[in-house]
Amino acid sequence: MAEEPNLSNLTLSNLTPAQPRKERKRVGRGLGSGKGRYSGRGIKGQKSRAGSHRMRAGFEGGQMPLAMRIPKLRGSTSRDAMPVGPFRTYSQPVNIRDLDRFEAGEEVTPEALKAKGLIRSIRKDVKLLGVGELSKKLTISVHSASASAREKIEAAGGTLTLLKEPKVKKAKKHRAAPASTPDDDVDEAAETTVAEAAEPEPEPESEE
Numbered sequence: 001m002a003e004e005p006n007l008s009n010l011t012l013s014n015l016t017p018a019q020p021r022k023e024r025k026r027v028g029r030g031l032g033s034g035k036g037r038y039s040g041r042g043i044k045g046q047k048s049r050a051g052s053h054r055m056r057a058g059f060e061g062g063q064m065p066l067a068m069r070i071p072k073l074r075g076s077t078s079r080d081a082m083p084v085g086p087f088r089t090y091s092q093p094v095n096i097r098d099l100d101r102f103e104a105g106e107e108v109t110p111e112a113l114k115a116k117g118l119i120r121s122i123r124k125d126v127k128l129l130g131v132g133e134l135s136k137k138l139t140i141s142v143h144s145a146s147a148s149a150r151e152k153i154e155a156a157g158g159t160l161t162l163l164k165e166p167k168v169k170k171a172k173k174h175r176a177a178p179a180s181t182p183d184d185d186v187d188e189a190a191e192t193t194v195a196e197a198a199e200p201e202p203e204p205e206s207e208e
Contacts, residue, residue, distance in 0.1 A: 091125040097132020108140040
């Protein structure tokens with residue numbers, strides 16, 4: 001432990017810092033500085049220049065980066081596909097077989113599914129899938145359901161109510177040919193008259 005200085009004899013000539021100072025590393029001062037001829041940067045190149053260590057993440061010296069070299073998958077299996085990532089949807093799937101936790105005649109809603117631990121959140125849509133069998137009569141209210149799930153619910157005597165109307169696919173409309181107007185008929189007649197006038201008249205045959 002360092003001895004405490006005697007404050008009575010403290011003068012400007014014997015002032016010392018509480019902690020010993022450490023001299024900073026001074027590069028670029030020649031061979032006599034002990035830091036090498038090239039100041040620890042090597043000979044030439046990008047990393048020998050000022051500001052060379054402020055490159056962004058993923059920078060490869062100007063060549064094509066790895067993220068741009070690798071092939072990209074398109075469609076619903078790619079990471080950048082909508083909604084978010086592979087095999088992710090905005091709806092929460094619930095199978096028919098999971099509804100055995102409810103009693104016969106009970107009402108099945110997103111809130112009830114959350115209470116039973118079948119879904120995590122009531123903020124996302126719930127879609128009922130037809131995996132498994134249903135032997136109970138239930139009153140089900142979900143956002144969407146598959147055709148097989150609807151059939152099994154109705155076969156068990158239950159009812160299904162959709163909280164969200166299904167999207168209707170719009171049929172592509174074929175463009176019909178524009179109807180001719182009286183002005184178009186006049187123009188066609190005028191063009192026919194001009195064409196007939198431009199044709200040369202046949203010369204009369206001479207009688208011998």
